[in-house]
Amino acid sequence: MSGVMQLGVWAMRRWAPIAASCGFLMLYDAAASVAQEADEAEAVVAAEEGLLSADELRIIVAPVAFYPDDVLALVLPASTTGIQMVQAQRFLEKRESDSSLQPNEEWDPSILALINYPDVVDKLNADLDWTEQLGNAVLDQQGDVMDAIQQARAEAAAAGYLKSDDKQVVTQEKETIIIQSADPEVVYVPDYDPEVIVQQSYATYPPPAYYDPYPPYYSPGATFFAGAITGAAFAFAFDWGGDDIDINFNDGGWGGNNTNINTGDVNIGNKIDTDKFNGDRVRNANGDKVKWNPDKQRQKRDTASSKRKQVKAAPLGKGTADKTKLQKQNRDAKATKGNKKRVGEQKQRNQGGLTNPQSNRKAVKDSKRGNQSLKSGSGGNRRQQGGQRATQKRQQGAGAFGGQGSGKKVGAQKSRGQKSMGGKPRRRGN
Numbered sequence: 001m002s003g004v005m006q007l008g009v010w011a012m013r014r015w016a017p018i019a020a021s022c023g024f025l026m027l028y029d030a031a032a033s034v035a036q037e038a039d040e041a042e043a044v045v046a047a048e049e050g051l052l053s054a055d056e057l058r059i060i061v062a063p064v065a066f067y068p069d070d071v072l073a074l075v076l077p078a079s080t081t082g083i084q085m086v087q088a089q090r091f092l093e094k095r096e097s098d099s100s101l102q103p104n105e106e107w108d109p110s111i112l113a114l115i116n117y118p119d120v121v122d123k124l125n126a127d128l129d130w131t132e133q134l135g136n137a138v139l140d141q142q143g144d145v146m147d148a149i150q151q152a153r154a155e156a157a158a159a160g161y162l163k164s165d166d167k168q169v170v171t172q173e174k175e176t177i178i179i180q181s182a183d184p185e186v187v188y189v190p191d192y193d194p195e196v197i198v199q200q201s202y203a204t205y206p207p208p209a210y211y212d213p214y215p216p217y218y219s220p221g222a223t224f225f226a227g228a229i230t231g232a233a234f235a236f237a238f239d240w241g242g243d244d245i246d247i248n249f250n251d252g253g254w255g256g257n258n259t260n261i262n263t264g265d266v267n268i269g270n271k272i273d274t275d276k277f278n279g280d281r282v283r284n285a286n287g288d289k290v291k292w293n294p295d296k297q298r299q300k301r302d303t304a305s306s307k308r309k310q311v312k313a314a315p316l317g318k319g320t321a322d323k324t325k326l327q328k329q330n331r332d333a334k335a336t337k338g339n340k341k342r343v344g345e346q347k348q349r350n351q352g353g354l355t356n357p358q359s360n361r362k363a364v365k366d367s368k369r370g371n372q373s374l375k376s377g378s379g380g381n382r383r384q385q386g387g388q389r390a391t392q393k394r395q396q397g398a399g400a401f402g403g404q405g406s407g408k409k410v411g412a413q414k415s416r417g418q419k420s421m422g423g424k425p426r427r428r429g430n
Helices: 003-021 025-048 054-061 069-078 083-095 109-114 118-126 128-158 226-230 294-313 318-350 357-375 379-397 407-420
Strands: 168-173 176-181 233-239 244-250 259-262 265-268 279-284 287-292
Touching (some): 069 233, 083 109, 109 233, 226 233
Antiparallel strands (some): 168 176
């Protein structure tokens, strides 16, 4: 929306109630109509630019709008970190069985601080689609997101739903609603139905409940002392008037922001690496500060995502490819050798060979010994051949009775046969 148009709409909204109270109803109606048309035009422009409308932002911020400022200032940047939120949840789950585990020092500082509030991390992981939408809105429309939160808080405070109690203190500074812990040593995070904000039905909903209390994440009593990892104690905080998220550093104690000017530069503690925090060192009329920069966060997230995609899509390196090829060749060679062995055994079985491999080897060994004795031409072999020839001669001499014994025995048998037939043996020469 152009600056002139914005100024006209502001004037109509500003003076329309006064005109109505003075009886200028027609002017009031015209002003209301112009304001409505302006809202509709703004929604159209937002849609064309891919941005969320005020109603859509209300739905997006509803689940966290009533969180204390210290926690909410962590949630918004942490929602933009993508996969790190999932990694943080897995880390907390593993740490339940191994309390010695420490978080990844390369995580975004907002994640390192938020893991001190496991219930909040669990909530953001329970609906990753919503978390991604919240993160994208913070990157694209940080000021609009903060305005939507303030709008919801103002409505709930006016309806008596959002108020101070023994867990939190709700204060209003001009048009800004601030939520802080009632006890600086304990943080209570509310658990409520976000529909109370979406439907603006504050009168019919019970007051918020609370998760178990936590110590402040920067306290030595917290589960993790984030400053020990990042190099300094720090806190994310809101500059509601400037629609900024600030990062406050402190060397010791929490009396205020230890940020100061020196020769034209912002120096924080021991030269804090502001790039790690995605921050910009800025100077303004209200003091010097480090402001969280959504563009730096987007660039870092997109770069990390691109690297993961490249690693996933990259082909195998030459060394890895050669090793894989050699392993495949070895497997194929072993398979071929095994197949040949099985084929040989099957062939032996088909030919009536021994089914037992050990028997097969014994048969081959015996066969070799037999072949060696046949080839040997030894004296025992020649004697065997001579004996066979002698037997043949005796059998030839004995006629049909060959093999019955010597010739003398044959003659005696012949004489006995003639006696039994009643004849006398004939003598030779008669």
